[in-house]
Amino acid sequence: MTLPLFIEQLLNGVQLGVTLFLMASGLTLVFGVMGLINLAHGSLYMIGAFTCATVTGSTGSFALGLGAGVIAAALAGALIEWSVMRRLYARDHLDQVLATFALILIISEGTRYLFGGAPLWLDVPDALSGAVALPGGAVYPLYRLAIIGVGLLVALGLFLLIARTRLGMQIRAGESDREMIAALGVNIASLYTIVFALGAGLAGLAGAMVGALQSVRVGMGEPVLILAFVVIVIGGIGSIRGALVGAVLVGVTDTLGRIFLPELFGLVLPPSEATTVGASLGSMLIYLVMAVILAIRPQGLFPANA
Template sequence: MTFILVIEQILNGLQFGIMLFLMAAGLTLIFGVMGLINLAHGSLYMVGAFAAAAVAGLTGSFGLSLIAALAASALAGVIVETVVIRRLYNKDHLDQVLATFALILIFSEGTRWVFGSFPLFLEIPEYLSGPVSLPGGIQYPLYRLALIFAGLLVAAGLMLLIAKTRIGIQIRAGENDREMIAALGVDINKLYTLIFALGAALAGLAGALVGAIQSVQMGMGEPVLILAFVVIVIGGIGSIKGALIGSILVGLTDTLGSVFLPQLFGLFMDTAAATNIGSSLASMAIYILMGVVLIWRPTGLFGARG
C-alpha cells in the first residue's frame, strides 16, 4: 500500500514538475536572451487554456483544441511583443515589472469580459481517459502519464532545438552577446519576436494540457507563474537544464510534501495537530527549498557564476 502510494505520488510530482517546466523554459529563455522579466507569462498560459476550452467546446476535438492553444498563445505572444514588450528591453526592471503587471490586468479582465466569471471545463479525450496498469500493480491515470511523456518530449525537442539548429545557435549567441550577434547580420528584432512566441506557445500548451485536469478560469496563470519563478531561482536564470531540474525538484517537493509531511508528523503527535502542522509546512516546503538553494548557491544550481 505505502509503496504504491509513494510511486503514485512521485508520478504526480513528476507530472506537475514537467508542466511547470513548460512555463519556466519560456520565462528563462526570454530572460536569458532579452533580459526581460515577464510577469504576463501566466496570462499566456491562461490564453492557451481558454483557447483550448473554446475550440473543444465548438468541435469536441482534443487535438484541435491543443493546436488552437498553441496558435492562440503564440499569436498573443507576437502581438504583445511587437506592441509592448519590444519597448521594454532597454528599460529597467521596475518598468518591465509594471508594464507586464499592466498586461496581466488587461488580459485577466479582458478574459472575464469575453468568457464571463464562471470557470470552463476541458474534457479529457476518450482515448486518454481511464487508468492504466503499471508494473507492480499500480493503477495510474493514463492522461497524467501522457502529460509526463508529452512534456518530456517537448523538453527533449527544445534542448535539440537549442543545441543543434541554426536558430538555437542564434539563441545561445544572443544570451552571450546581443550586440555582436546583431553586428553579424542576424535580424535581432525577428529573433526576439520568435523567442517570445516560442515561450508563449509553450506556456499556452501547458495551460491547455493542465486545463483538462483543473478548471479553466481567470487568474489561473499567476500561481503557476510564481512557481515557475521559484523554479528559475532554483535552476538558475537562462539555463534550460536548470529549468528542467528545478521544475522536477519543485514538483516533487510540493506533491510529496503535502502527502507525506502530515503523515510524518503523525508519527509523534495526534492526528489533528499533525495534519495542521504538516500541511502548513508542506505549503511552505518549496519556498524553504528555494531559501536553502539561495544560501548554498545564490545564482541557482545551473546559473552563471559571479
C-alpha cells in the same frame, strides 16, 4: 504509507514538474535572452487553456483544441512582444514589472469579457481517459502519463533546437552578448519576437493540457507563474536543462511534502496539530529548498553561462 500510494504521488509530482517546465522554459528563455521580467507569462498559459476549452467544445476534437491553444498563445505572445515588450528592453526591471502586471489585468478582464466569469470545463479525451497498471499495484491515469510524455518530448525538442540549430546558436549568443550578434547582422527584433512567441506557445501548451485536469478560469496562470519563477531561480536563469531539473525537483518536493508531511508529524503530534503543522510546512517546503540551493549555488544548479 504504501508503495502504490508513494508511486502515485511521485508521478503526480513529476507531472506537476513537467507542467512547470513548459511554463518555466519559456520564461527562462525570455529572461535569459532579453533580460525581461514578464509577469504576464501566466496570462499566456490562461489564453492557451481558454482557447483549447472553447475549440474543443465547438469541434469535439481535443487535438484541434490543443493545437489552437498553442497557436493562440504564440500569436498573443508575438503581438504582446511587438506592441509592448520591445519598448521595455532598455528600461529597468521595475518598469518591466509594472508594465507586465498591467498586462495581467488587461488580459484577465478581456478574457472575462469574452468568456464570462464562470469557469469552463474540459473533458479528458476518450483515447486517454483510461488508467495504467504500474508495478506495486498502483493504477495511474493515462492522461497524466501523456502529459509527462509530452513534456519530456518538448524538453528533448528544445534541447535539440538550442544545441543543434542556427536559431539555437543565435539564442545562445543573444544570452551572452546581444550587441555582438546584432553587429554581425542578426535581426535582434525578429529574434526577440520568435523567442517570445516560442515561450508563449509553451505556456499555452501547458495551460491547454492542464485544462482537462482542473477548471479553466480567469486568473489560473498566476499561481503557476510563482512556481515557474521558483523553478528558474533553482535551475539557473537561461538554462533549459536547469528548468527541467528544477521543475521536476519543485513538483516532486511540493507534491510529496503536502501529502506525507502531515503523516510524518502524525507520529509525534495529535492528528489535528499534525495536519496543521504538516500542511503549513508542506506549502513552505519548496521555498526552503530554494533557499538551501541558493546558499550553496547562488547562480542556480545549471546556470546558462557556466
